[in-house]
Amino acid sequence: xxxxxxxxxxxxxxxxxxxxxxxxxxxxxxxxxxxxxxxxxxxxxxxxxxxxxxxxxxxxxxxxxxxxxxxxxxxxxxxxxxxxxxxxxxxxxxxxxxxxxxxxxxxxxxxxxxxxxxxxxxxxxxxxxxxxxxxxxxxxxxxxxxxxxxxxxxxxxxxxxxxxxxxxxxxxxxxxxxxxxxxxxxxxxxxxxxxxxxxxxxxxxxxxxxxxxxxxxxxxxxxxxxxxxxxxxx
Numbered sequence: 001x002x003x004x005x006x007x008x009x010x011x012x013x014x015x016x017x018x019x020x021x022x023x024x025x026x027x028x029x030x031x032x033x034x035x036x037x038x039x040x041x042x043x044x045x046x047x048x049x050x051x052x053x054x055x056x057x058x059x060x061x062x063x064x065x066x067x068x069x070x071x072x073x074x075x076x077x078x079x080x081x082x083x084x085x086x087x088x089x090x091x092x093x094x095x096x097x098x099x100x101x102x103x104x105x106x107x108x109x110x111x112x113x114x115x116x117x118x119x120x121x122x123x124x125x126x127x128x129x130x131x132x133x134x135x136x137x138x139x140x141x142x143x144x145x146x147x148x149x150x151x152x153x154x155x156x157x158x159x160x161x162x163x164x165x166x167x168x169x170x171x172x173x174x175x176x177x178x179x180x181x182x183x184x185x186x187x188x189x190x191x192x193x194x195x196x197x198x199x200x201x202x203x204x205x206x207x208x209x210x211x212x213x214x215x216x217x218x219x220x221x222x223x224x225x226x227x228x229x230x231x232x233x234x
Contacts, residue, residue: 003042010046013053016180017150017173019163020050023184024191024207025226029167031191031207033066038187038207047164050183052078054092054162056116056153060169061098069094070106071113092162095137095153097144097169101127108133118149146172188212188226 022038023029031037039047051057051072059069072091074082082088095116096103101123107115117134121141130136139149146169153161163173173179189207213225 028191055158
């Protein structure tokens with residue numbers, strides 16, 4: 001299957017929360033704090049494609065800081081498709097779940113695309129200046145109630161919600177039974193799921209790449225075998 005054919009499989013988003021995540025073979029969602037080292041060109045293009053099918057892109061503040069998020073940019077073809085299918089004229093806004101309001105300046109790079117800060121009443125009281133550059137969605141007094149946040153977004157017409165992580169936000173969505181579709185990319189890499197602080201312990205400097213040996217599906221389970229390059233690969 002070509003990358004172009006792959007993209008067509010995602011053209012019909014759910015009326016709800018679609019999650020797009022990448023994971024290494026050993027269960028890491030990031031390497032050195034970022035998902036980028038686990039990704040490749042096709043996975044990156046899929047991320048961009050999925051944004052074109054969303055009303056809003058929901059992300060945790062940690063991921064926004066680590067990846068240096070900015071406003072969503074769509075291609076001319078994506079803009080045409082959004083208008084023809086849903087009558088949408090602008091790209092989806094980024095909605096950041098944050099308890100502190102600590103987000104990178106890159107998020108505000110385009111004044112015409114104000115981000116949404118999904119936060120608490122306590123933060124709004126402490127930092128009313130946040131209203132100057134972002135739209136605030138208050139979901140809880142001292143802690144963000146993600147179920148309430150999703151309800152408010154959908155009530156405001158943002159029914160197709162694309163979540164791009166990170167793991168903490170995904171856990172919150174799963175705990176509240178809010179995930180309607182899970183798009184998971186398995187990266188053919190070993191990345192080490194946790195930092196090793198033992199004195200003298202070796203640490204990876206780059207993810208270790210393996211090669212696909214086989215992929216088999218049985219009763220909705222996917223069975224993968226990855227090997228060192230040249231050792232029993234397809």
